[in-house]
Amino acid sequence: xxxxxxxxxxxxxxxxxxxxxxxxxxxxxxxxxxxxxxxxxxxxxxxxxxxxxxxxxxxxxxxxxxxxxxxxxxxxxxxxxxxxxxxxxxxxxxxxxxxxxxxxxxxxxxxxxxxxxxxxxxxxxxxxxxxxxxxxxxxxxxxxxxxxxxxxxxxxxxxxxxxxxxxxxxxxxxxxxxxxxxxxxxxxxxxxxxxxxxxxxxxxxxxxxxxxxxxxxxxxxxxxxxxxxxxxxxxxxxxxxxxxxxxxxxxxxxxxxxxxxxxxxxxxxxxxxxxxxxxxxxxxxxxxxxxxxxxxxxxxxxxxxxxxxxxxxxxxxxxxxxxxxxxxxxxxxxxxxxxxxxxxxxxxxxxxxxxxxxxxxxxxxxxxxxxxxxxxxxxxxxxxxxxxxxxxxxxxxxxxxxxxxxxxxxxxxxxxxxxxxxx
Numbered sequence: 001x002x003x004x005x006x007x008x009x010x011x012x013x014x015x016x017x018x019x020x021x022x023x024x025x026x027x028x029x030x031x032x033x034x035x036x037x038x039x040x041x042x043x044x045x046x047x048x049x050x051x052x053x054x055x056x057x058x059x060x061x062x063x064x065x066x067x068x069x070x071x072x073x074x075x076x077x078x079x080x081x082x083x084x085x086x087x088x089x090x091x092x093x094x095x096x097x098x099x100x101x102x103x104x105x106x107x108x109x110x111x112x113x114x115x116x117x118x119x120x121x122x123x124x125x126x127x128x129x130x131x132x133x134x135x136x137x138x139x140x141x142x143x144x145x146x147x148x149x150x151x152x153x154x155x156x157x158x159x160x161x162x163x164x165x166x167x168x169x170x171x172x173x174x175x176x177x178x179x180x181x182x183x184x185x186x187x188x189x190x191x192x193x194x195x196x197x198x199x200x201x202x203x204x205x206x207x208x209x210x211x212x213x214x215x216x217x218x219x220x221x222x223x224x225x226x227x228x229x230x231x232x233x234x235x236x237x238x239x240x241x242x243x244x245x246x247x248x249x250x251x252x253x254x255x256x257x258x259x260x261x262x263x264x265x266x267x268x269x270x271x272x273x274x275x276x277x278x279x280x281x282x283x284x285x286x287x288x289x290x291x292x293x294x295x296x297x298x299x300x301x302x303x304x305x306x307x308x309x310x311x312x313x314x315x316x317x318x319x320x321x322x323x324x325x326x327x328x329x330x331x332x333x334x335x336x337x338x339x340x341x342x343x344x345x346x347x348x349x350x351x352x353x354x355x356x357x358x359x360x361x362x363x364x365x366x367x368x369x370x371x372x373x374x375x376x377x378x379x380x381x382x383x384x385x386x387x388x389x390x391x392x393x394x395x396x397x398x399x400x401x402x403x404x405x406x407x408x409x410x411x412x413x414x415x416x417x418x419x420x421x422x423x
Contacts, residue, residue: 025398026068029119029166034217034262036315036355038397043357043414045372046383053401053412054094060086061407062116064166065352067127068398072097072144074127075405078115082106085116087129089146090410092399093418098146104133107162114392119166121174126195128174132163139167139176139191141198150198154178158186164213164260170228170242173201177216177230179208186211190230192245202245208232212259214273218242219265222293229263229289231255231273237263237287249290251298257281261309261353266316268336269294270301276310276326284308284323286338302338307331313353313394315361317375324350324363330373342379346371353394362402364391370404387411 030036044051060077067074073090083106088099121128126149129140137154157163158180167176173192180186188206193199216230219239227239227248236254240247255275264272271289276282284304288296307329314323321335328348332341348371352364360382361373368387374380389406396403400415412418 026066026396027123028067028121028168029065029215030262030313030353030355030394031396034168034215034313035264036313036353036394037317038355038357040357040397040400040402040414042400042416043360043362043397043402045360047385047413049388051413053417055409055411056090056094056096057409058405059088059096059099060084060116061114062405063114063351063392063407064116064405065119065394066396066403066405066410067120067122068092068396068403069122069124069127069144071399072122072127073403073410074120074122075410076116076118076120076129076131078131080115083115083133085131087120087127087140087142089127089144092401092412094410094412100142100146100148102131102138102140104131105135107134115162117162117164117392119394121167121169123169123195128167128169128195130163130165130167130176132157132159134158137163137178139174139193139198141174141195149196152193152198154191155187159211166215168216169195170218170226172196173242174198175216175228175242177206177212177214179206179211179213179232181211182207182209190228190240190245192242204240204245204247206232206238207235209235210258214259214262217263217265219271219289221248221289222291227289229265229271231259231263237271237273239289249298251287251290254285254287254300255283258310260311261313264314264316264321266321266335267318270335272314272316272321274308274310274314274323276308282306282308282310282325284314286321286335301336302333304331304333304338307343309350311351312363315354315356315375317356320375320377322354322356322361322373322375324354326350328365330361330363330379332377332379341377344379344381346373346381351392355395355397357397357402362395364393364395364404366390366392368406370395
């Protein structure tokens, strides 16, 4: 590993943004503000299928991750042969409550992608889904009982790999990055619509040389204002005012390949993004966000070469930044300087993102197991938990339980057993 270091300063920032996270633990991809962090105390590190509360077959296969509100679990699935999409909900006892189906034309996707890759986002009243087809990029709002509230056609969608970005919520808005292949004639933008009506509140045109699959997050700047943080493939990073879509600042030319993993805000106030390709050349870069109170604003703090993740998103916890490469190399670096703390070859293939529960990292493997590592400055391989089926999705934690979505099943582990028996 080669680390390029630049001068750094300590930047105090509120990483845990309660106002953005909502009342529940896991309402979007990677949980509160996309951090991937839970403080649940009841999740085991080792288990067998005898420890499952339940394992249920889902109405359709897919790579999207569970999101939860109260006793409702929301997911998507698809028939990759017909491109039929299914949106559905289960309760925390594992019972499928409802399923709705939507058809579209069969179209090209990456062999490792699914027509059901974007995760939903939810709040107390609604759940919001998105998916792409050449003829229509769909943004859909449904009640928790499965009734369609509104449906938006965002226009045609051009991408050689199909979609992967998940919608997120901010106050009364649903925000979705709509990145498309420029060379194919696609028109990229970021759009925010009213949660209740689906009507456009703002839309910002963007340019994507290569379609990114990064789901944005939020940060508070030195003035206490929220910024929407997004990265653009082959370009750099943008901060938007989430209420208006106005560009607050941008840092160009940070990455030169496709970005799949999502931006991460570290405890030291840096923002990390990564990029890569199927042929390698992956790297992670940490930057000082542009902010008038930071003398290093807009500069690169450090760069981690070769072992940086391409698809999985890292975890920032305290003084450390944890990452696992697609090829199974786990690394911990100092989150402020990029200095290597430890690095080990775990083995396996990883496309889902790790999450952190307490001081443990739960890493979902496409080979069909959850690898548990210590989230400290001392490397420890705690467990390998086989699931018996490939897994490309990111785990979720809510109500003291861990939810694991494999290609065709959903599993519940940890905490108290559901009060209602599975029928």
